[in-house]
Amino acid sequence: MKRLDIGVLSQQSGLPPSTLRYYEEIGLIRSVGRHGLRRQYDTPTVTRLALIGLGKMAGFALEDIKALFAEDGVPQVPRAELHLRADALDEQIRGLSRLRDALRHVAECPAENHMDCPKFRRLMQFAARSSGDSKAKRAVKSPSVSTR
């Protein structure tokens, strides 16, 4: 089986080697050997990292992701909880859709103050409904658009 050494994996995944080492340290990925000192990974690790990326996007902590996508394919997590997570994702997707609409609206709407615009107020009405719940934990990456 083909092996990628850490530099190549870094290229393919877009993650710096330090992150890959970190992920390995916390048991999120595993190397299959060394070439000299260099860690080597197998090709499924690329997929695994993509998966981890998605999990992060969804706001899962790395620990949670570790549990969700266990070493082998066998899920460590009971069906019921997976469904809960999926439902939570649906919730989140709805929220994000509203936020997206709000953003688009703000970009277009000519009203002086957005709170004066009935359309915007309606968007925010819904927003308010949806996000008054769920306990906070930690934060994901920003959508790479950041101007800083």
Place this chain on the structure above:
Amino acid sequence: MKRLDIGVLSQQSGLPPSTLRYYEEIGLIRSVGRHGLRRQYDTPTVTRLALIGLGKMAGFALEDIKALFAEDGVPQVPRAELHLRADALDEQIRGLSRLRDALRHVAECPAENHMDCPKFRRLMQFAARSSGDSKAKRAVKSPSVSTR
């Protein structure tokens, strides 16, 4: 206009007072006065907090959110960037949808090892496509489902 003191706002928003004070400190919300020592907020702040919650879900940093939903309705951020952000959100929503599908699938699929299941592999194929890009920054809250 009706005023909520911090305890009430905390109740309504689901955020602890310490967080509200913190948000005020960094200029994300504003109090309209005091009742004795107690901070008082106006009712739109509830909406504002909902909005902030959505922004966080989307992976925006508090600083970014501050810029996006400026004090008054006037957007600090140029139209073009708002559209970029909205597009990024669309991207993210697509990713999350795939993750949700994958989760649901994992919860249902009877295959021993998920990588053996063609349906799952297809889902992951797409996943791999979508999340190999975009530079990471920071992490959001987890969907409140966390078992810890």
Place this chain on the structure above:
DNA sequence: GCTTGACCTAAAGTTGACTTGAAGTGGCAG
């Protein structure tokens, strides 16, 4: 055979987003 450059380890540092602790204040119920 020597240099080079990308890797290695271990430990410490950074950042964002809060939370906690200690010491104090003030409105209101009894």
Place this chain on the structure above:
DNA sequence: CTGCCACTTCAAGTCAACTTTAGGTCAAGC
């Protein structure tokens, strides 16, 4: 008028997720 208790400030602490630093290693190309 006296407590109580939820608030106050300010500083320090915590936590996740990395990144950086310092000092070392080694396969490959010249």
